[in-house]
Amino acid sequence: MKRQSINQRVDILIIGGGPAGLLAASELSNYDCKICVVESMPTLGRKFLMAGKSGLNITTSKTNFLNDYGESKEWIAPLIKNYGPSEIIEFCESLGQGVFFGSSNKVFPISMKTSPLLRAWVARLRRSGVDIQTSMKWIDFNNNINSHPKIGRLSHVVKSGDKDYCIISNATVLALGGASWPRLGSDGKWFNILQKYLGNSKKMLVPFSSANMGLKINWSRQMLKFEGLPVKSIALKVNGEFKKGEFIVSKSGVEGGLIYFLSTMQLEKVTSFEVDLLPNFSITAVYKKLCQPRGKSTMTNFLRKSLGVTGVKFGLLREFGYPFPKTPLELAKIIKNLEVKIDGYYSMDYAISTRGGVSKEAVNAELMLYNLPGVFCAGEMLDWTAPTGGGLLTGCFSTGSHVGKSIAKYLNLKLLN
Numbered sequence: 271m272k273r274q275s276i277n278q279r280v281d282i283l284i285i286g287g288g289p290a291g292l293l294a295a296s297e298l299s300n301y302d303c304k305i306c307v308v309e310s311m312p313t314l315g316r317k318f319l320m321a322g323k324s325g326l327n328i329t330t331s332k333t334n335f336l337n338d339y340g341e342s343k344e345w346i347a348p349l350i351k352n353y354g355p356s357e358i359i360e361f362c363e364s365l366g367q368g369v370f371f372g373s374s375n376k377v378f379p380i381s382m383k384t385s386p387l388l389r390a391w392v393a394r395l396r397r398s399g400v401d402i403q404t405s406m407k408w409i410d411f412n413n414n415i416n417s418h419p420k421i422g423r424l425s426h427v428v429k430s431g432d433k434d435y436c437i438i439s440n441a442t443v444l445a446l447g448g449a450s451w452p453r454l455g456s457d458g459k460w461f462n463i464l465q466k467y468l469g470n471s472k473k474m475l476v477p478f479s480s481a482n483m484g485l486k487i488n489w490s491r492q493m494l495k496f497e498g499l500p501v502k503s504i505a506l507k508v509n510g511e512f513k514k515g516e517f518i519v520s521k522s523g524v525e526g527g528l529i530y531f532l533s534t535m536q537l538e539k540v541t542s543f544e545v546d547l548l549p550n551f552s553i554t555a556v557y558k559k560l561c562q563p564r565g566k567s568t569m570t571n572f573l574r575k576s577l578g579v580t581g582v583k584f585g586l587l588r589e590f591g592y593p594f595p596k597t598p599l600e601l602a603k604i605i606k607n608l609e610v611k612i613d614g615y616y617s618m619d620y621a622i623s624t625r626g627g628v629s630k631e632a633v634n635a636e637l638m639l640y641n642l643p644g645v646f647c648a649g650e651m652l653d654w655t656a657p658t659g660g661g662l663l664t665g666c667f668s669t670g671s672h673v674g675k676s677i678a679k680y681l682n683l684k685l686l687n
């Protein structure tokens with residue numbers, strides 16, 4: 271790498287313009303400091319915008335949601351207690367984006383979309399003096415410029431077009447995202463860069479894997495006519511317990527809330543899953559209905575009239591329960607416990623999120639890398655996961671806020687009046 275001149279000096283460099291990086295910027299904008307955000311894509315928050323495409327589930331109103339963070343609960347729960355659902359709602363409202371409480375404890379901005387929120391957020395950051403540079407990719411730390419307290423502690427190479435620049439900072443936030451949907455900017459390429467500084471140990475950098483992903487099913491032609499339809503008011507077995515909700519039949523399998531919950535929370539690898547098609551009826555109630563005389567009705571009509579099993583629900587039953595058993599009890603058992611065989615997983619490129627990344631072992635309580643003093647990590651690039659339903663963005667906001675406050679202490683920044 272050729273020796274470079276310093277193009278910019280800032281107090282804090284934030285790399286990655288997703289929700290985690292922008293929240294760190296918001297926290298730090300309360301202090302007297304020079305902040306620069308660099309984002310590799312031409313615009314900010316592309317994955318955040320994608321999250322709002324079918325309704326931005328920004329946080330949750332579930333009371334026991336901290337359990338959804340699994341093994342990471344221990345370290346992330348205190349952060350979420352400091353900046354969690356109420357703070358997120360307050361933040362949205364402060365940007366003129368009121369929220370509403372949807373079904374299954376989901377919280378959405380009234381507009382349902384990301385764009386009005388993001389627009390107002392970026393405008394506020396710019397007004398408070400945060401320098402935001404897009405189409406600027408962080409390439410590496412710059413070892414050719416010696417760190418010095420007078421010029422700044424950390425030096426970085428960033429690329430814009432075919433030109434390299436050098437940015438010096440006193441502290442840096444890495445908020446580079448996970449590795450799903452790489453075309454939106456979070457391509458996980460930072461993993462190899464950090465490996466040079468953290469080493470090859472999986473204890474420090476955990477390889478990425480998909481979370482919140484769809485499951486592949488090679489549907490029959492009959493089933494494909496239900497493509498895009500939700501399978502509503504069902505329950506799905508996750509770690510031995512049935513959870514109520516719904517999922518969607520897609521061209522190549524199943525996706526949606528309950529499926530993401532299963533693929534994120536299930537402790538063992540999934541090769542099939544069990545569905546209760548009528549969770550509001552006991553098996554005895556289903557059995558009794560099935561004991562009624564069927565007369566000349568076809569099975570389709572009989573199940574529709576006796577139990578309301580129709581449309582996509584009936585399709586699913588036929589797909590995995592056919593040939594139907596002769597006795598009402600055996601059929602009732604299948605309706606209450608239908609085994610849906612899966613043929614694989616959606617690839618990481620189409621997963622909602624990834625697990626893996628910077629391990630908690632690599633950072634201290636302030637989320638600063640032990641091996642790179644002054645460099646803090648936030649958001650999905652840290653190794654934690656949660657089922658979507660607001661849990662992911664809540665984790666990103668809370669780690670972003672934590673890192674912002676940690677840096678203010680680390681650099682002894684003065685609060686603005």
Ligand SMILES: Cc1cc2nc3c(=O)[nH]c(=O)nc-3n(C[C@H](O)[C@H](O)[C@H](O)COP(=O)(O)OP(=O)(O)OC[C@H]3O[C@@H](n4cnc5c(N)ncnc54)[C@H](O)[C@@H]3O)c2cc1C
Pocket residue numbers: 285286287288289290291308309310311314315316317318320321322325326327328329406407408409445446447448450451454455456457460621622623648649650651658659660661662663664666
């Ligand atoms: C289809 C979809 C739907 C979703 N729906 C929801 C939902 O409803 N609720 C929910 O809670 N979560 C949802 N999520 C997940 C949520 O969007 C992410 O968890 C969140 O965006 C992660 O935030 P982040 O800031 O950590 O990373 P990101 O949003 O991924 O941002 C990281 C940024 O860093 C930039 N970057 C990467 N490398 C470099 C580099 N070298 N130099 C400069 N910049 C770089 C990237 O371009 C990117 O903009 C959804 C995700 C998807 C894909």
